[in-house]
Amino acid sequence: MTRRHDRAFVRTFFTSPTAVEGDNSAKMLNRAAELRGMQAPDVWVPDNEDATAPGMREEGVANIIDVVAKHGADVPAEIHPRVVWHRDNASTRASGFEQIRRIADSPAAPYIDGFVIPEVGGLDDWKKADELMTLAESEAGLPTGTFAMSVIVESATAELALADLRETLHQPSNALERLFLLVDGEVDYTKDQRAITPTGALPEWPELRHNTARGASAANLIAVDGPYDDIRDMEGYRERMVDNQARGQLGIWALTPSQVVAANKEPLPPATGEWLLELDGDSVSLTPDESGDVYAYEGDRLSLTTTDDGYQLQVGGETHQLDATALRETITERTAYVPSLSDIVDSMEEFEAAKAAGQGAISMERAATLELDGVTVEISKDRMWDEATYQAATTPIDLFQDVHDARPDQHDALADRYGAEVVDRATQVG
Amino acid sequence: MTRRHDRAFVRTFFTSPTAVEGDNSAKMLNRAAELRGMQAPDVWVPDNEDATAPGMREEGVANIIDVVAKHGADVPAEIHPRVVWHRDNASTRASGFEQIRRIADSPAAPYIDGFVIPEVGGLDDWKKADELMTLAESEAGLPTGTFAMSVIVESATAELALADLRETLHQPSNALERLFLLVDGEVDYTKDQRAITPTGALPEWPELRHNTARGASAANLIAVDGPYDDIRDMEGYRERMVDNQARGQLGIWALTPSQVVAANKEPLPPATGEWLLELDGDSVSLTPDESGDVYAYEGDRLSLTTTDDGYQLQVGGETHQLDATALRETITERTAYVPSLSDIVDSMEEFEAAKAAGQGAISMERAATLELDGVTVEISKDRMWDEATYQAATTPIDLFQDVHDARPDQHDALADRYGAEVVDRATQVG
Amino acid sequence: MTRRHDRAFVRTFFTSPTAVEGDNSAKMLNRAAELRGMQAPDVWVPDNEDATAPGMREEGVANIIDVVAKHGADVPAEIHPRVVWHRDNASTRASGFEQIRRIADSPAAPYIDGFVIPEVGGLDDWKKADELMTLAESEAGLPTGTFAMSVIVESATAELALADLRETLHQPSNALERLFLLVDGEVDYTKDQRAITPTGALPEWPELRHNTARGASAANLIAVDGPYDDIRDMEGYRERMVDNQARGQLGIWALTPSQVVAANKEPLPPATGEWLLELDGDSVSLTPDESGDVYAYEGDRLSLTTTDDGYQLQVGGETHQLDATALRETITERTAYVPSLSDIVDSMEEFEAAKAAGQGAISMERAATLELDGVTVEISKDRMWDEATYQAATTPIDLFQDVHDARPDQHDALADRYGAEVVDRATQVG
CATH class of the missing domain: 3.20.20.60 (Phosphoenolpyruvate-binding domains)
Known part of the structure; x- marks a missing residue:
């Protein structure tokens, strides 16, 4: 139809x-x-x-x-x-x-x-x-x-x-x-x-x-x-x-x-990506420092201290003794990344290039430095992208392109929000 | 049909x-x-x-x-x-x-x-x-x-x-x-x-x-x-x-x-109104004092203290420094009022009178004095009522009237619960 | 059909x-x-x-x-x-x-x-x-x-x-x-x-x-x-x-x-039963001691101490003063039992025997000793079983029997998990 x-x-x-x-x-x-x-x-x-x-x-x-x-x-x-x-x-x-x-x-x-x-x-x-x-x-x-x-x-x-x-x-x-x-x-x-x-x-x-x-x-x-x-x-x-x-x-x-x-x-992707940390069932947004490289949690719902043989993490009513690897895994499981418009365009372009080179699926990695209760934790998440992932990811881009086509009166606002280069790439991709 | x-x-x-x-x-x-x-x-x-x-x-x-x-x-x-x-x-x-x-x-x-x-x-x-x-x-x-x-x-x-x-x-x-x-x-x-x-x-x-x-x-x-x-x-x-x-x-x-x-x-409105406070995703009922004018929270999930330049509110794992206005707004957002049968009849009568006077929508205000961790906070909420709000509010009244018509054996219980005057007005309104 | x-x-x-x-x-x-x-x-x-x-x-x-x-x-x-x-x-x-x-x-x-x-x-x-x-x-x-x-x-x-x-x-x-x-x-x-x-x-x-x-x-x-x-x-x-x-x-x-x-x-019943305790909206599994007779909670989300005239229970942001009976009731309400395959077979056999003896409904009791923050609490739950309860309980057994019939290559794994005697009874019941 x-x-x-x-x-x-x-x-x-x-x-x-x-x-x-x-x-x-x-x-x-x-x-x-x-x-x-x-x-x-x-x-x-x-x-x-x-x-x-x-x-x-x-x-x-x-x-x-x-x-x-x-x-x-x-x-x-x-x-x-x-x-x-x-x-x-x-x-x-x-x-x-x-x-x-x-x-x-x-x-x-x-x-x-x-x-x-x-x-x-x-x-x-x-x-x-x-x-x-x-x-x-x-x-x-x-x-x-x-x-x-x-x-x-x-x-x-x-x-x-x-x-x-x-x-x-x-x-x-x-x-x-x-x-x-x-x-x-x-x-x-x-x-x-x-x-x-x-x-x-x-x-x-x-x-x-x-x-x-x-x-x-x-x-x-x-x-x-x-x-x-x-x-x-x-x-x-x-x-x-x-x-x-x-x-x-x-x-x-x-x-x-x-x-x-x-x-x-609201339905358009954000201009900058965001890291979320799950605490007591809520998704809490982490605060980037001035460089934008380190994301910090500043609330009271998590306590993390170093001990003689690793770390003590208190969260969700429970206390965990963890070594560095287990800490990284535990924190990685509790985090999620909200991609920006630019991130989505990057991923789509990367997948398109891989597909043109004959690959059906590729792994996309996303790493970050977190600061939790003063302790630095390096995390990295990866996700497999195949044709179906790519297709599902295009909805926000289809929306963006529909807005761009139908609403020239919003071009300035889009350029202000995302930068002209990202807007340009977002209208081409897909 | x-x-x-x-x-x-x-x-x-x-x-x-x-x-x-x-x-x-x-x-x-x-x-x-x-x-x-x-x-x-x-x-x-x-x-x-x-x-x-x-x-x-x-x-x-x-x-x-x-x-x-x-x-x-x-x-x-x-x-x-x-x-x-x-x-x-x-x-x-x-x-x-x-x-x-x-x-x-x-x-x-x-x-x-x-x-x-x-x-x-x-x-x-x-x-x-x-x-x-x-x-x-x-x-x-x-x-x-x-x-x-x-x-x-x-x-x-x-x-x-x-x-x-x-x-x-x-x-x-x-x-x-x-x-x-x-x-x-x-x-x-x-x-x-x-x-x-x-x-x-x-x-x-x-x-x-x-x-x-x-x-x-x-x-x-x-x-x-x-x-x-x-x-x-x-x-x-x-x-x-x-x-x-x-x-x-x-x-x-x-x-x-x-x-x-x-x-x-249970489906009939309560005999007395109730203030609810949202804490960690739960709606907690506040306790009225003897006068019925002040509603207090008596649990441990919220801490509120006065500071040199305002208030410190701890709730939901986060600490907020607030002045009086911000405190009132924050608390107002976290409260809700459960109207009594008498409150519903009042609101409907008020809207009916406004409509008869040619008004299509009116604002209904509800104020209260709360006592949270010993600190007094005055709040006030208002809500626009139009014809659709009025119509949606009539369901409990329609139910009340159906019960009153069909169940004379419950008249005494209704009068005991609400008082004869409220029962009488509730059977007339709408 | x-x-x-x-x-x-x-x-x-x-x-x-x-x-x-x-x-x-x-x-x-x-x-x-x-x-x-x-x-x-x-x-x-x-x-x-x-x-x-x-x-x-x-x-x-x-x-x-x-x-x-x-x-x-x-x-x-x-x-x-x-x-x-x-x-x-x-x-x-x-x-x-x-x-x-x-x-x-x-x-x-x-x-x-x-x-x-x-x-x-x-x-x-x-x-x-x-x-x-x-x-x-x-x-x-x-x-x-x-x-x-x-x-x-x-x-x-x-x-x-x-x-x-x-x-x-x-x-x-x-x-x-x-x-x-x-x-x-x-x-x-x-x-x-x-x-x-x-x-x-x-x-x-x-x-x-x-x-x-x-x-x-x-x-x-x-x-x-x-x-x-x-x-x-x-x-x-x-x-x-x-x-x-x-x-x-x-x-x-x-x-x-x-x-x-x-x-x-996962859809097959567990090999051993499990007691769950509800804390802040989560169901937390209790840990059996070596004897398997006492189930302990080892987290920080509940505090229970004895006082001169009973118990003080802190849970979900509220503090309760309780006597022994009230404590037992409060804890009983917060617990649930996950029956093992053997438990389900026992209950079904018990109901079948009662039905053969002309009874339409029987009460099934389940008791346990819990250890919460070092305090021992004895609880007991019962549930009425009638024909409809029995019928609804048969779904995991129907599934078990379907697996047993269709998958002889899994017989060893089932025997390892449940023991040969329980497997045998589970294939007969219903």
């Missing part, structure tokens, strides 16, 4: 209210339309549903048309307004249809990449939204499939539909090939599942996120996680992204420009 | 042996039939399958008929006997049919709300049980669908069927709209999956519980977790319920009257 | 390159063909796909034919070569067909138990592989279904297919009843899901492993986990197997003879 959309990856899904109280009801739309570089999302969602008060949504449609007609040509993001919709409410669906019609047949239409449909149910409900988009396209004299369709998965029924997407997308009786993003909506999903937590915090819903990523993978779509409400907790937002990425969900909703910046950067 | 049954929530699924050795083989049934208030379950299951020895099951049916005919009118629980059944054994299914027929055509029938079918396979097997219930209803002169049908999900095949329920329930060729509870059976499921744990403890099966809750949500049914064997470990039972609730599985099996009491209470 | 294959369990799936550089390109195949006893896997996979360089695969087929024709009769493992295949590449599928044809119509055929098909997609793709095996069987004059078919689940599409296996396997238009193993392939699955982890480590993919085990259970097939790359980390490999077993995935890929030995032994 081939991917039908321009973007192969979407890091950020940024929603803006379409109309707010006050003199200039389009204020938030105008502000968002001016974002550039790392401040600008991959997908911008003028949100005529939950982010906008019900009484303001008529005006919201007018604002979308005005602002997008005026600024759309310059906005670096794709533009996908969210309209109202509900699987259990025909009147809401009728309103959603009207919103799509008005926008599709307006001066904003050339800059509209698609629409976001919330609160979908089973695939028959997705087909209804698809058909109404087809009618709106027809009325506006646009070819079927002009607009992409993204859905918010926020019901058990929609989650179940994810398993059947691949077979349904290419049926001749619908135009569901227009599907683009599968976005989780954990707040309403929690309501639909009637789940309760003591503090009212949202459950983690790992199975929902797995099923969304899997559905996206099977149908060549893109999975995006839902909003992270605690907008001041940037560390929590980053942890959520790391967890999502390990599931194949590389995009996330952003509620604020700060979240946009964080979510644009 | 509309819900067809009286109860929208079931907290407790309590099984009793139908016949035991000794003079009075109906002893356990009689004892269970007399339970009232928090001791009485939402669903009572005279268990003519695993809880009763095979040789006693004929007598078990007679006991069910006698005890339910005599006490059924007064039992506050719904009554759903479990009969024998097996997807792979026609003779067992024939016996289950006979058990249903005898009970359906007996003086107990008016008090029987439905039957529980264990060991089901795929949906074709569910249809067989449904059809035999339809025949038994016909023979007894009862309309099709008189009896609800609940199933025990204890095979991989039944788990897979959960994804297809929504489409199958309304087919004209069956009466599966009678479906009521989806109950997990982890002991037999573990056998069916051929899973092994070193100690013989049951695996957690989070995916099974997710899929059961999701299937229930998609088809408007009710998900119930299986038995918790270690009947003396009430703390473990409560932790299991907290985990279940975060998945949308608000009911659980109960093997003893003590488990019934615990499971009736 | 009945199981169609000789083995009901497969512990080990051992891949060997079919052709390597050097004088004797069949070196690795020859070495693997000579393995016996615990060094020999349950399923041996001459791997003509990823383990063999693309340019060597023609020679690889010739090597498989030579080595299997010569040694096949004596190899204790089942022999299932892996051929090339890809759901998205017809040319790769054509090559896979050629490889199957050559082997099926060769002197090696009588010793070939089946083929392993990697990179499958949806069930239509599985049917293509099945049909080409049917054609190859026909050309070689062999009955349809002679060769088993095992697949590597390494795409979202293949994962989704697992839910439909049960209904598809018995369709008259295919021969998919030949299906045998469902093997996860996490490296390529990670690529297919476009997942990223900071260190490049593979995600855990618990949902994939659950779905594979569930699909196997529903269709009477066997689930096998993918390769564990870090071949020096035997402890990590063992932890992975314990996690897999709790999901019903009792087999695992092995890349080296050391991994084969570990994976053959």
Whole structure:
């Protein structure tokens, strides 16, 4: 199955209210339309549903048309307004249809990449939204499939539909090939599942996120996680992204420009590598010294002293007497390296060269000097790379290249972060 | 889809042996039939399958008929006997049919709300049980669908069927709209999956519980977790319920009257709010002083001292030098509040008033004085509430109201726990 | 549904390159063909796909034919070569067909138990592989279904297919009843899901492993986990197997003879029982003294001292003042027992005797003397056994008996590990 959309990856899904109280009801739309570089999302969602008060949504449609007609040509993001919709409410669906019609047949239409449909149910409900988009396209004299369709998965029924997407997308009786993003909506999903937590915090819903990523993978779509409400907790937002990425969900909703910046950067490899030390089940980042050659642990969770015949290591509630070799092995097992973009490019180039020379697998070594409780330990880790390792390592590079191609407005930020030479090599490799 | 049954929530699924050795083989049934208030379950299951020895099951049916005919009118629980059944054994299914027929055509029938079918396979097997219930209803002169049908999900095949329920329930060729509870059976499921744990403890099966809750949500049914064997470990039972609730599985099996009491209470909000402090990955409850205004931590996992220029905080293996503002922020991040029923009603009323006044979102603040290692820290957390937050918060209130409507025998216990005024407001809100 | 294959369990799936550089390109195949006893896997996979360089695969087929024709009769493992295949590449599928044809119509055929098909997609793709095996069987004059078919689940599409296996396997238009193993392939699955982890480590993919085990259970097939790359980390490999077993995935890929030995032994019960103590969320094994009667904890994570009126216990960041009874209860809650093969056989025999005497449930007690920080604590745990407990406990015994029946070359190793008398009783029980 081939991917039908321009973007192969979407890091950020940024929603803006379409109309707010006050003199200039389009204020938030105008502000968002001016974002550039790392401040600008991959997908911008003028949100005529939950982010906008019900009484303001008529005006919201007018604002979308005005602002997008005026600024759309310059906005670096794709533009996908969210309209109202509900699987259990025909009147809401009728309103959603009207919103799509008005926008599709307006001066904003050339800059509209698609629409976001919330609160979908089973695939028959997705087909209804698809058909109404087809009618709106027809009325506006646009070819079927002009607009992409993204859905918010926020019901058990929609989650179940994810398993059947691949077979349904290419049926001749619908135009569901227009599907683009599968976005989780954990707040309403929690309501639909009637789940309760003591503090009212949202459950983690790992199975929902797995099923969304899997559905996206099977149908060549893109999975995006839902909003992270605690907008001041940037560390929590980053942890959520790391967890999502390990599931194949590389995009996330952003509620604020700060979240946009964080979510644009997080899935890209770091600019400098990092050594991690596992202590009591946590991965603790080691601090490089000024030279960048020695990595130190500065906390209290590990104690290491030299003894007459070796070393005494206290960690995880246990005391170990070790000689130099055993110490090195014990510490090596507890460390891991987070490669930088430059490291990944190096490894890929090294493997490509080996493959060209007829080698199917090579060993990649990574060494470091650690300083633990004042004691110096030299460690070295190696890993076999074969074709499969190489292929799996290319995902961050594919993402990097997709960003580089689609977002010239971020070239300066990428060069600032990685250096022009690394950016250049990263666009060539693979 | 509309819900067809009286109860929208079931907290407790309590099984009793139908016949035991000794003079009075109906002893356990009689004892269970007399339970009232928090001791009485939402669903009572005279268990003519695993809880009763095979040789006693004929007598078990007679006991069910006698005890339910005599006490059924007064039992506050719904009554759903479990009969024998097996997807792979026609003779067992024939016996289950006979058990249903005898009970359906007996003086107990008016008090029987439905039957529980264990060991089901795929949906074709569910249809067989449904059809035999339809025949038994016909023979007894009862309309099709008189009896609800609940199933025990204890095979991989039944788990897979959960994804297809929504489409199958309304087919004209069956009466599966009678479906009521989806109950997990982890002991037999573990056998069916051929899973092994070193100690013989049951695996957690989070995916099974997710899929059961999701299937229930998609088809408007009710998900119930299986038995918790270690009947003396009430703390473990409560932790299991907290985990279940975060998945949308608000009911659980109960093997003893003590488990019934615990499971009736646990999904309802607490009577008093509670502050939690996160320490080394655990959430530790803080102890209110006599006034209820100051919450103290009394363990050894945190040390906090004042220094010349601020505070020294030791926690999680690390030492932090903090000024007053940074201390407050660090502690605020590590705390969470568990709202009481009264708190939830307050917040909902506040949001309803704001909405009536035209506001779409408001900030709710919660402040507290903490005493940590003898040092006083004032914290304050706020959270945005919008329509979606409000909707998600209503699940415990919907549950409370369902309990209040369906279980007048628990009114005294609710008033004792929460006070009459809070109970009254909780029945009005939403 | 009945199981169609000789083995009901497969512990080990051992891949060997079919052709390597050097004088004797069949070196690795020859070495693997000579393995016996615990060094020999349950399923041996001459791997003509990823383990063999693309340019060597023609020679690889010739090597498989030579080595299997010569040694096949004596190899204790089942022999299932892996051929090339890809759901998205017809040319790769054509090559896979050629490889199957050559082997099926060769002197090696009588010793070939089946083929392993990697990179499958949806069930239509599985049917293509099945049909080409049917054609190859026909050309070689062999009955349809002679060769088993095992697949590597390494795409979202293949994962989704697992839910439909049960209904598809018995369709008259295919021969998919030949299906045998469902093997996860996490490296390529990670690529297919476009997942990223900071260190490049593979995600855990618990949902994939659950779905594979569930699909196997529903269709009477066997689930096998993918390769564990870090071949020096035997402890990590063992932890992975314990996690897999709790999901019903009792087999695992092995890349080296050391991994084969570990994976053959791990799912079998231990030779001696073990007491575990829970400390800070970890299960720590207690050390028996020379007599085997007293189990001691020797770490620093627990401190226990006698006081004037009882005991002071420090554990998990909290200090408890306890009398003798409370101490015993607290410690009992924190302990668990891992039964040996002999213990399991004892319990099963005890339950069988009780059942023969008309008892449906009995209590099994297990007592021990612990020494914690120099203080002696006597504990005792009991557990109710009923028919369901008994049934669930039989999985390790069923596995043991399957190994004993199918692998006479491992009889000596089993007798060495457990003693001849325990082995004998374990083959009789159940």
